[in-house]
Amino acid sequence: MSMEVVLALSPFPRFCLPNTNLKTTLSSSNSQVLLWRSPLMNVQLNHYHSRKRRGCINGGGASRRSLWPQFSNSYDRCNLKLGKCISRLREFMNSSEKMRKHVSSTLFTRLVVSVLMVSFAVSNSPSWALSEENLLFLEAWRTIDRAYVDKTFNGQSWFRYRENALRNEPMNTREETYTAIRKMLATLDDPFTRFLEPEKFKSLRSGTKSAVTGVGLSIGYPTGSDGSPAGLVVISAAPGGPANKAGIVSGDIILAINDTGTESMGIYEAADRLQGPEGSSVELTIRSGQEIKHLALTREKVSLNPVKSRLCVIPGSGKDSPRIGYIKLTTFNQNASGAIREAINTLRSNNVNAFVLDLRDNSGGLFPEGIEIAKIWLDKGVIVYICDSRGVRDIYDTDGSSAIAASEPLAVLVSFLIPNPGIIHNIC
Structure with a gap:
């Protein structure tokens, strides 16, 4: 039968004939089972073609039989070399496995040591985990940082103050945090920048309501x-x-x-x-x-009616004496703009020639009410800009549709010495 070459130990073992032109007839006892190695095919085919070019394979029986010993010798030498390569490859794979385990073990050891070193360093350094009190302090800090117009912050590094405060200021309780915030605002030396605790803010808001329970x-x-x-x-x-x-x-x-x-x-x-x-x-x-x-x-x-009004007649001018409508506004609460409109309409029924708006000792109040009162006297245009450190944020204007006293002269009375914000509480 024809010589069969078994391709074994390949990823997918299979039978094949490496050279279909090989016609050598051998007995079944001489059939060869060969281990698959890529160089084996090259040696076999190169040897076969070399012999063919020399006329060794020309149909003669002796010449064909002489091919097998040469092929067998070449195969033995090649198989010996391949065996050594396989042995070295296995040694390399074994050493690679040992190296992989060693590297993995080394990396794991270094990782554990690094974690322990970091843990030790953290345990021996100030804790930078922010508490709820720290976050409250930072909220106040960011509010000033975002909106404060003077970016020199009264000649200090605002970021450095934040870091120093987080390191050095006690903030274990809510009262300690409030104290730290007040201390921070005091460095600005600005009487118009103040901090109100929730209870104080609630008390301030009560003065802007339409009614309050008190005296x-x-x-x-x-x-x-x-x-x-x-x-x-x-x-x-x-x-x-x-x-x-x-x-x-x-x-x-x-x-x-x-x-x-x-x-x-x-x-x-x-x-x-x-x-x-x-x-x-x-x-x-x-x-x-x-x-x-x-x-x-x-x-x-x-x-809480924040408005008082009366008619004032300037004496000594006869029957044509000027008639002035006097309006006193004590606070900008929820009733302010409506009470001002009512007072204007009442005074107009008495044929006033001008108005006086008295804002002396006004305790402040709701910003929207201030805008609505301004619209009563302004025909059209911008009422106020709201700016922060980044520039103009909001613009409030009027188209004149709310004006009811834009044609009469108006004088506004204000306190000569403006008290610091927060020193006046409206109604209690």
Whole structure:
């Protein structure tokens, strides 16, 4: 039968005839089973073609039989070399496996050591994990950083202050965090940048509502003519309120609330003490001029009308004397713009020639109400720009459709000495 070559140990063992022209007839005992190696085919074919070119394969039986010993010798030499290669390859694979395990073990060891070193370093350095208190402080810091117009921040590095504060300022409790925020704002030396705790902000917002449960007082801590503190002063008393009924008037000084002196009492604490449940009582010590009064007031729900108005006629000009409509606005609360419109319409029915808007000692309030009041007197154009450190953010203007007093002359009265923001609390 023809010599069969078995291609074994290949990825997919299979039978094939390496040279279909090979006609040598051998007995079945001489059939060869060869291990598949790529060089074997090259040696076999090259040897066969070389012998063919020399005329060794020309149909003669002897010549054909002489091919097999030469092929067998070539195969033995090749197989010996291949065996050595396979042995070295296996040694290399074994050493590679050992090396892989060694490298993996080394890398794992180094990783563990690195983690331990990092853990040790972290445990021996300040913890930079931000707590809830730190995040609250950073929120206040970012608000100033984003909106503050003076980017020198009063001549200091704002970023460095943040890092130093996070390292050095105690922020373990909410009160410590509030203290750190107030300390940060104090470095700006800006009386118009203030921090209000939630309770104080709630107290401030209560003054912008249409009604409040208390004694009906607008209070503040203005300074005297010589610059010294004037004490807790009554700015105004709501008409018909408990304080007004008890005879408390503008300019009176509140010395004590429920036997607690007001010298070191903050404006928001004083307002909180004056407010309370409807029907409850509060005791006040008042200095009115040279007289000291001790009053007990019952808290009521007081409607907050921030506007007072009256007709003023300038005397000495005969029947054509100028008629002035005087409007006093104490705060920009929810009723402010509506009350101003009502006052203007009432005064117009008395044929006024001009208006005076008195904003002295106004306690501030809701920004939208201020815009609506401005629209009453402005025909058209820009009312106000809102700018931050990045430039103009919002523009508020009017088209004149809300103006009802744009044709009459208007004079606006303001306080000569503007008190610091927050020193006046509206109604309590």
